[in-house]
Amino acid sequence: MMSADPTMTYPANGSPEPVGGDRIVIPGGGPVPMVLAEAVHKSFGHLEVLKGIDMAVMPGQVAVLLGPSGSGKTTFLRCINHLEKINGGRLSVDGVLVGYRQRGEKLYELRDREVAERRRHIGMVFQQFNLFPHMTAIGNIMEAQVQVLRRSRSDARAKGMALLERVGLADRATYYPSQLSGGQQQRVAIARALAMDPKLMLFDEPTSALDPEMVGEVLDAMRDLANAGMTMVVVTHEIGFAREVADTLTFMDAGLVVETGDPREVIANPQHRRTQDFLSKVL
Amino acid sequence: MSTIEQAETDRGLPIKAVPVRHPGRWAAVAILLLLAAMAANSLITNPKWLWHTFAKYVFTDAIFQGLLRTVWITGAAMAIGIALGIVLAVMRMSPNPVVKTVAWLYIWFFRGTPVLVQLVFWAYLAQLYRYLSLGIPFGPQFLFFDVNELIPVIFAAVLALGLNEAAYMAEIVRSGILSVGKGQTEAAEALGMRRTMLMRRIVLPQAMRIIVPPTGNEVISMLKTTSLLAFVAVPELFTTAQNIYNSNYQMIPLLMVASMWYLVVTTILSVGQFYLERHFGRGVAGSRQQRAKRRLATMGPA
Numbered sequence: 243m244m245s246a247d248p249t250m251t252y253p254a255n256g257s258p259e260p261v262g263g264d265r266i267v268i269p270g271g272g273p274v275p276m277v278l279a280e281a282v283h284k285s286f287g288h289l290e291v292l293k294g295i296d297m298a299v300m301p302g303q304v305a306v307l308l309g310p311s312g313s314g315k316t317t318f319l320r321c322i323n324h325l326e327k328i329n330g331g332r333l334s335v336d337g338v339l340v341g342y343r344q345r346g347e348k349l350y351e352l353r354d355r356e357v358a359e360r361r362r363h364i365g366m367v368f369q370q371f372n373l374f375p376h377m378t379a380i381g382n383i384m385e386a387q388v389q390v391l392r393r394s395r396s397d398a399r400a401k402g403m404a405l406l407e408r409v410g411l412a413d414r415a416t417y418y419p420s421q422l423s424g425g426q427q428q429r430v431a432i433a434r435a436l437a438m439d440p441k442l443m444l445f446d447e448p449t450s451a452l453d454p455e456m457v458g459e460v461l462d463a464m465r466d467l468a469n470a471g472m473t474m475v476v477v478t479h480e481i482g483f484a485r486e487v488a489d490t491l492t493f494m495d496a497g498l499v500v501e502t503g504d505p506r507e508v509i510a511n512p513q514h515r516r517t518q519d520f521l522s523k524v525l
Numbered sequence: 526m527s528t529i530e531q532a533e534t535d536r537g538l539p540i541k542a543v544p545v546r547h548p549g550r551w552a553a554v555a556i557l558l559l560l561a562a563m564a565a566n567s568l569i570t571n572p573k574w575l576w577h578t579f580a581k582y583v584f585t586d587a588i589f590q591g592l593l594r595t596v597w598i599t600g601a602a603m604a605i606g607i608a609l610g611i612v613l614a615v616m617r618m619s620p621n622p623v624v625k626t627v628a629w630l631y632i633w634f635f636r637g638t639p640v641l642v643q644l645v646f647w648a649y650l651a652q653l654y655r656y657l658s659l660g661i662p663f664g665p666q667f668l669f670f671d672v673n674e675l676i677p678v679i680f681a682a683v684l685a686l687g688l689n690e691a692a693y694m695a696e697i698v699r700s701g702i703l704s705v706g707k708g709q710t711e712a713a714e715a716l717g718m719r720r721t722m723l724m725r726r727i728v729l730p731q732a733m734r735i736i737v738p739p740t741g742n743e744v745i746s747m748l749k750t751t752s753l754l755a756f757v758a759v760p761e762l763f764t765t766a767q768n769i770y771n772s773n774y775q776m777i778p779l780l781m782v783a784s785m786w787y788l789v790v791t792t793i794l795s796v797g798q799f800y801l802e803r804h805f806g807r808g809v810a811g812s813r814q815q816r817a818k819r820r821l822a823t824m825g826p827a
């Protein structure tokens with residue numbers, strides 16, 4: 243097993259034990275990781291896609307996930323956000339188990355309502371933006387604030403406008419997604435996720451559907467977010483972004499973490515053969 | 526050479542070009558006008574059409590009553606059909622196998638038997654339950670009355686048409702729901718929306734673009750299907766016309782009266798459909814508001 247993160251404080255032998263329900267506790271009273279994956283397994287039918295992922299992301303950190311196509315990066319992100327159910331191991335976000343409720347020794351699957359409740363604290367940005375095409379930019383950002391968080395329309399609008407300002411799109415508030423460029427759509431999608439005041443943001447290749455000249459504007463928005471202290475898990479092939487912004491870089495292959503560490507170190511001096519091969523192709 | 530030089534000097538000037546001529550269109554218009562004139566001539570001058578009879582009945586009270594009944598029966602049956610159709614479509618796509626099977630069986634049964642058979646069956650059932658009574662089952666009855674024969678039959682007919690329609694609407698709604706990409710559901714789920722909420726707010730509004738045109742078909746088809754109520758003696762538009770020509774033997778002008786009113790309602794419905802389609806097309810690239818907006822955007826400061 244690799245050591246997931248230098249800042250992780252719980253001993254590798256003593257797994258965190260859940261007490262009083264869903265919250266896990268770190269022995270020794272260390273800080274609780276925002277994302278903690280322990281031997282996470284996930285299969286689709288007979289196909290085992292995640293074969294025991296170990297990973298920890300501390301609050302305020304930016305973790306970049308790297309790996310060849312089909313290595314399970316998207317699947318892992320989706321597991322964090324309950325879009326997929328894990329089959330084995332343990333996964334927690336901010337100290338709360340993902341997908342299950344623990345009562346004593348028993349695990350209970352979560353109901354639809356509980357899953358929705360946990361998801362609203364996790365923002366997700368998709369490769370294909372997935373903006374709602376029948377709503378304007380501001381409408382997209384207001385929708386879940388009003389429907390899920392029950393904010394008043396005027397509060398939601400004010401928050402939405404402030405976020406559009408932040409991603410540099412205040413003048414595009416009343417545009418429909420089809421009237422925006424890819425880079426603008428992705429920035430609206432980021433603003434939409436931020437409107438929920440998430441404690442964790444997940445990005446799945448947010449720039450790989452974009453024309454090269456639009457990649458920069460989205461990465462800039464993400465960099466600002468990281469500087470503001472947001473905890474982020476980012477799947478990306480943008481090595482420059484990983485080097486400058488990330489606190490940790492995790493390289494995955496075939497459903498396993500191959501190596502993890504300081505991004506500058508891993509990029510300059512990869513320890514494993516597969517990491518070397520992959521980086522030589524990407525760089 | 527010279528053309529290229531020409532183009533160079535004209536760079537950026539608005540293009541003045543002779544538009545493509547369409548002589549075929551003009552020829553078609555001429556022929557159609559001629560045919561229309563011949564038809565009109567025959568309609569007006571041939572006494573067999575009995576236009577005075579048409580004029581005598583077209584605005585009569587009886588016809589209006591029938592028309593009114595046709596319209597509200599269509600509206601009520603479609604309301605039942607659409608509401609139940611949405612429920613059935615969502616049920617058919619539910620992860621719960623029991624719910625899914627129930628919806629499947631419903632659609633199988635109501636699409637698989639003729640609507641006329643269903644109509645006659647429900648009307649007959651209404652006749653059976655003509656005598657409404659209120660009381661303890663198998664015990665004493667407190668109230669017993671013979672309801673007006675027509676009302677339960679009309680309600681039975683509305684119910685029959687609506688229940689049948691729901692089976693067709695379910696498939697239309699389902700195709701609309703399927704047309705909305707999985708990314709939309711996942712984005713909504715990632716924002717913490719629950720299934721019913723994301724159906725109502727995200728999926729169905731987008732599905733409407735696909736649902737509205739075939740639903741327009743269904744409404745118009747329902748309008749005409751109400752003429753089957755003749756079989757259960759409900760005096761809607763067609764039955765009223767039929768009753769009149771059964772007594773005066775002037776079938777053609779009265780069928781013309783009915784047809785004209787069906788066409789009037791269909792025309793109004795088509796206009797309504799146009800506006801509905803425009804409403805649900807918002808946000809789609811190339812839709813009307815979008816083009817207007819883009820023009821504005823390119824004129825104003827970017």
Ligand SMILES: Nc1ncnc2c1ncn2[C@@H]1O[C@H](COP(=O)(O)OP(=O)(O)OP(=O)(O)O)[C@@H](O)[C@H]1O
Pocket residue numbers: 286289291309310311312313314315316317318
């Ligand atoms: N819903 C699914 N059903 C079956 N197999 C799936 C499903 N989703 C993903 N897979 C499989 O899981 C494996 C990992 O997929 P995943 O999308 O997580 O890879 P990835 O690392 O994100 O790749 P990429 O860089 O191409 O996005 C692939 O072999 C894929 O075919």
Ligand SMILES: [Mg+2]
Pocket residue numbers: 315316317446447
């Ligand atoms: Mg992926």
